[in-house]
Amino acid sequence: MRKSFTSFIFILLLLTFGVQCTFLEKERNASIWENPVDLDLDQIIKRGYIRAVVDNSSTSYYIYRGRRMGYEFELLRNLASSLGVRLHLIVKSDIEEAYVLLNKGKADIIAMNLEMSSERKKYGNFSSPLGEVSTVLVQRKSGQMINTVDQLKDQVIHIPQGAIYKSQICSLSQDSTFSVGIMEVREGREQLISKVLEKKIDYTVVDKDLALVNATYNNELDVSLEISEQSPVAWAVRPNAPNLENAINSWIAKRKKSGYFATLYSKYFLNSKNSYYRSNSAFSSLGGNKISAYDDIIKTAAESLGWDWRLLASLVYKESAFNPEATSYAGATGLLQLMPVTLERFGVDDPNDPYQSLMGGVNFLRYLDKFWRERIPESNERIKFILASYNIGHGHVEDAWKLTMKYGKNPQYWEHVSHFLKLKTDPEYYRDPIVRSGYAKGHIAVNYVDDILILYNSYRVLVEP
Known part of the structure; x- marks a missing residue:
């Protein structure tokens, strides 16, 4: 009886929210995709600042003791300095919304550790890869553990709106009887990890780097099941901004050669002790709501x-x-x-x-x-x-x-x-x-x-x- 009830709820969820395995489907006919705002590097330099979309997470962008921090933030700050402009950040968790802002000219870069895909290339160009990342399932060790992909059948996974994780989960389907409920929400990856810990949801999917950072200071988290293998991640720019794209690619090549990327990666992803204190501090925008002791x-x-x-x-x-x-x-x-x-x-x-x-x-x-x-x-x-x-x-x-x-x-x-x-x-x-x-x-x-x-x-x- 319990199993039948669970199946009923699952079907109801699918009927209500659906599993749409396409990116930005609602915006497909919008004119901004065919005619994005004409705004390239020379205009950005002339106005004096560059705008980038980031999300609030321990690996992207956050506030710690009043100071702005994050892997993507430090990369962007270095890029802006090399271009001779100031950096303005837009904090979003919704990737679809980020693409809308990009093509409307309200943002110049999407710096959200984006996995490169042919579908996304329809809505923006990718920079050279910044690195590689795989995707893992985040779950509680004390919950109904999923040990193999087959066990995801008839489960519901919560993911951020517009994330690549949707197509990755859809690609797991082995036949017409294998169905996974995908619940897209307007929340960030780290917020969903917190919800897993708080038992508000059972599963989410995130980049392995981010999952490992969280798992180092949350023993209850299991992040062992890979949903997708390693693939390149990059930033996105407007398709009609070739000079900006070339400048970013040139900067990436120089900074990789200098060892800057490796040093910064170590700071945010390999030093788990510091990550723990920064993320869980009362003076962090991730772990508390204080700016300072004053x-x-x-x-x-x-x-x-x-x-x-x-x-x-x-x-x-x-x-x-x-x-x-x-x-x-x-x-x-x-x-x-x-x-x-x-x-x-x-x-x-x-x-x-x-x-x-x-x-x-x-x-x-x-x-x-x-x-x-x-x-x-x-x-x-x-x-x-x-x-x-x-x-x-x-x-x-x-x-x-x-x-x-x-x-x-x-x-x-x-x-x-x-x-x-x-x-x-x-x-x-x-x-x-x-x-x-x-x-x-x-x-x-x-x-x-x-x-x-x-x-x-x-x-x-x-x-x-």
Whole structure:
């Protein structure tokens, strides 16, 4: 009776969700596949940043003690540096959605350890292989263990939406009577591994590298059954971006030859002890929801400032990496790296006291907010002016604001003002009669703002409010 009931449930699941052994079937007729956005390397370099899709996992991209980490992340950061652009990340677990973003021009690379397949080549070009990986079944040792592929008959396997695992599982079918239920969900690979451990699902399928990393610190996991043999994995780019594809391939060849790939692979895949601590720490976006040991006082301080606490945390990380005893070469100290004169001005008696130094910085930020409030009424834009002022001084930012008006641009938009702030290294601009603060390395302040906002975006996506 129990077996009949189980079979009934399985058939019901198949009828409800189906086993569709094609990739991106729902999007097949979309015009973006025939006419992807025309955006290649020269345009990416001109705008100054490259956008890549990654997933939040211990081998791809995550936050640990406020710092951005991950195998794919470090590779992408190195690539962006070699291209002379900044790196913007888009965190997704849905591979189908990643391909849509790619072809709409909202992303430039899909860096999700993609197995190369003829079906996927219809929707994007692959880079040179970054490595090889096989696929394994993830299950509990205490559950209904699957020891051979034949035993997968009539079982239900949960996988991420759009993953190559679907076609791999479909290819296991030996005859018309061999059926496997595939449940596609909008969750990442590591989330599904956690669900297996929590007994919310019985099986999932992931890359062997990722499975082994998780199995090293979860003895309950069994990852011994291979679903597919080793095959090349790569990144995906738009099919009409040949210059970007060539640049990536050239970079891959050089970094492999230098040993960079091997060193990075060892860091994330072979050092299981470090992987365990990073993934299970309360200060990891994978194992907890804390950014630092000072989250509570940062939240209190941010509330008094009217900011998202994760934005203030991004500023603190940029300034001191959450080290209250940090001291710069210029003598700035504390969590928000204030100079002695500023500490005194904003009421800080003990610069080594985390709360005092933090509130001193917040009082300075409040002062800057008041300075810019009437000139920049839109709060999201004003924050950029405040951050730049915190870094380089509001006098230099005010000079750029005046130059923006003089040259007929909009002084309420940071994009326009930052252009003139960067020009403050040019005598034609810093000697202008309306400029009061003189020469400045404005590009450093512009990059400073970008760094904080990029980090904030990661905190906002990966850490709960």
